[in-house]
Amino acid sequence: MECEQAQFSNSTDDEDQEKSARRFVGWAMGLPFVAFVARETFGGRTTLLTELPTPLQWVACLAGLALGGVVAQILAQRSAKTFGRSKAIFAAISLIALSVVTFSYLGRWAFELASFANLETEIQSAQVRIMGVRTGKSGTFAAARLFPDGREVDVPITNELYADLAATRPPLWSKTYSEELFCLTLPQQNGRWGAIRAYVPARWDDGLSHFEDCHRQIKG
Known part of the structure; x- marks a missing residue:
């Protein structure tokens, strides 16, 4: 009887440890998603x-690496017995990878907030290729750049505009930045430390519905 009770107790402890490990993994994996949703x-x-x-x-990367490590x-200590070594x-x-990516994402957001906090600068229209x-x-997106070594950003567009732009490939997308002919016009603002x-449109808004021949009249 005592042996059976000991086995039942060990089994219960293992189940509790497994549940605890799974909850920990769930929270750790979910926090990056929560941070992304908050930013968006x-x-x-x-x-x-x-x-x-x-x-x-x-x-940002080192901070993410340190926290991820x-x-x-902690995860390894909690889950080695329940998940197995390989898992x-x-x-x-x-x-660790999620932590590095998340900190890079949030670091860019923090830099943007600092660059434009309490700063009143004129908003101008600018073309992005x-x-x-x-x-x-x-959704549907256009990858766009303001200049050759700038960030390539995703801009939400309508399904109709996506179809129009997709019909131009392959010659359009095989070109370099300077050779690209089509642009989007976006409101642009200059901030501190060279930030632009x-x-x-937000992901839940209607996307852009028009494109331009760069430096020419609007199409669409």
Whole structure:
């Protein structure tokens, strides 16, 4: 009887540890998604057209790596027995990668907020060159750049505009930045430290429905 009770107690402890490990993995995996949703909800109508300065990129990546490493170590301690060694290692690596990506994403957002906080600058229209288009469950988008070494950003567009632009390939998308002929016009604002941002439709808004021949009349 005592042996059976001991086995039942060990089994219960293992189940509790497994549930605890699964909850921990769920929270750790869910936090990056929550951060992304928060960014898209509160700041989804603007996007940086310039890259995050290199020193800040390193800071964000190292911070993400450090936090991811700590979380991964805790995960390994909690789940090695319940998940198995290979699954625990895979989950730990995934957490570290997610942490680095999330901190880079949030670092860029923080830089944008700091660059434009309490700053009143004129908003002007600017053309961004269309480098490609894509579609998926999250919508239809045009990949656009303000200048050759700038960030390539996703701009929501309508299904009709996607179809028009997609019909121009393959010759359009095989060209370099300077050779691209089609543009989108976006409201643009200059901030501190060389930061430039554009105002774009949020993911739940209607996308842009017109494109232009660069420096020419609007088509659409």
